[in-house]
Amino acid sequence: MRVPNTLAPPLTAALTMALIFGTGSTATASDDGITVNGEGREVSVASADVSIQLPGALTDTPVETSSIPPGLYRGEGDPLLSTAVSGSTVTSFATQDGVQTLIQIPDASSPSEYRFPLDLPEGWEAALSSDGAVMILDANGEPVSGFREPWAIDAEGNGVPTSFRVEGQELVQIVEFTASTVFPVL
Helix, strand or coil, rough: EEEECCCCCCCCCEEEECCCCCCCCCECCCCCCCCECCCCCCCHHHHHHHHCCCCCEEECCCCCCCCCCCCCCEEEEEEEEEECCCCCCEEEEEEEEEEEEEECCCCCCCCCCEEEEEECCCCCEEECCCCCCEECCCCCCCCEEEECCCEECCCCCCECEEEEEEEEEEEEEEECCCCCCCCCCC
């Protein structure tokens, strides 16, 4: 289902490429309403009743954010949670209005597709918007949350084509790197 991007959701999160809270961490609530469950590799925002699971195994090594242009990187403070999947690193950071999750892809042998299981309340669904973002719709079809349009850049700051796809209760990000892409890709 594709929905038009006519309403701005009250909570958004950007998925791109990169995550840390320490191996074996347990559910933790923070002052900003973000809950992290390291063992389940889940990050959720209390006000939205939505959680996203990071693929891979827990790691203490977060995505390196120093080369991300300020307009793209919105994270604040220390990483919340990080995982490693097939050589790539996935890290979530708190933002002013939710969570931003980044993926760091080291080389061309890395996967070009990353799957993020969603935990949504009964009757809610994820739907692709016309601008490439994903809206979370409640049981009445009203937008209540979402994921901003994804972005990806290579090591030289060049854009790399990327998009979301929704498959049931999974948010899938596809990153279309080529032989001319300079790695790592974020």
